[in-house]
Amino acid sequence: MAIGHFEIKKARNGRYHFELKASNGEIILTSELYATKASAENGISSVQHNAPEETQYEIKQSSTNQPYFVLKARNYQVIGISELYSSVSAARHGILAVTRHGTSTDIRDLTH
Template sequence: MATVHYELQKVRNGHYLFTLKGRNGEIILASEMFCSKASAENAITFARYNAPDEHNYELKRSTDEHPYFVLRGKNEQILGLSGPYSSESDARRGIKAAMECAATEEVMDLTS
């Protein structure tokens, strides 16, 4: 069984992003891209702090009507987005998983 953790990655054009992975190894939420590793690491800290509060989540629908959720910080900045779900109840379960898992201190640094 996988452990709950963040994965910090270096992606195209030298940018960085993080994902939060659940116990099943699937991505719960993914961040935007950041210009520096330090900014991505700070965003993980903000996600840890803001994720346990259900008021920081917003359920939305994509253009093809699939539900997904957004995690926002206290300043309304987007900290992470989920992938699309097949139903609103599944998206709500995803929010619950994010609330439970985001406090993890485990970070896998894959930037090397």
């Protein structure tokens, strides 16, 4: 079975973030912006550790009433945020994708 991967990127403002992509290349989780690449790498480690745990996900509603989910660390800090979905059911499918791909050890550094 194909598994997803992480991509570390540098934003225009010089900060770092990562995306978890499914095996089809679709972004399934996006991180916050970090001051250093090492912090982004620590965020990836946290995703790898917490992704398999159903209790670490929370489905929320956007200001436009669209569902999305967040993945939280054990200290309740948000590690990553999903895209907006058309239904809670679709958001649940997104969670399943993160549980499946979030333990990937394929980390691609695109900051060069």
